[in-house]
Amino acid sequence: MRRHVFEHLLRDVQQVNPYFRQKMDRAGYPGFSPHQKVTVALRMMAYGSPADSMDETHSMSESTCLDTFQQLCDTIVQVHKDEYLCEPNQEDLNRLIRKTEDRRFPGMTGLLDCMHWDWKNCPTG
Template sequence: MSHANLMNNYFNPNSVYTEKDFRRRFRMRRHVFECLLRDVQQVNPYFRQKLDRAGRPGFSPHQKVIVALRMMAYGSPADSMDETYGISESTCLDTLQQFCDTIVQVHKDEYLREPNQEDLNRLIRKAEDHEFPGMIGSLGCMY
């Protein structure tokens, strides 16, 4: 039922909440969420829906990724996810760990590296456009 509510609220045609609502609540656009969902499902079997011990469908990939993102975006405690998403504290913590490990595995070469000159030039231009000079020197990854 939690999965059905989640899909009805955010992902089905004529969903309850708009794209703007999704972005505000999850700190990203829906298409970015869908890319992350696809990436983690392809790499980590944890994010594929399975049957539980009673033979019922377990938590959906959407539920797992949403829970991980909500915990990170808002610093929500794992035990607060049960009321909305029906996922226990221990499962939320496992999900967050699996999500973070998988994202690092998938995206480390592109995003988790030292900035190259092209990256620095782009950041400097962006900082100047927003009247934030000296931003590069404040990045901890520079040293």
């Protein structure tokens, strides 16, 4: 991800969600920075990394990673829902149907999970 995109995302989530502002922990030390929190959540999304693997690279516990991931997802939906997460209209559906037919995948529009296709980097649970 390019730096300016990351900084824009970070700025957006910090303005909306206080979870992404750095706070002091109970011992009086600074907690995880907003940069660290967003980086961990994005790595989990991008690479399908389990939360417990972040302890080794970022010294963040599994529960904190899961909280951070959930907070980031909820905040992104809250911030960008109206612009990017809208239901397709008829024109959008017609365009998608034409595209799937052109690529010889008729009927794919209703199969958003596409579970019958093997994907090289598809994370498995």
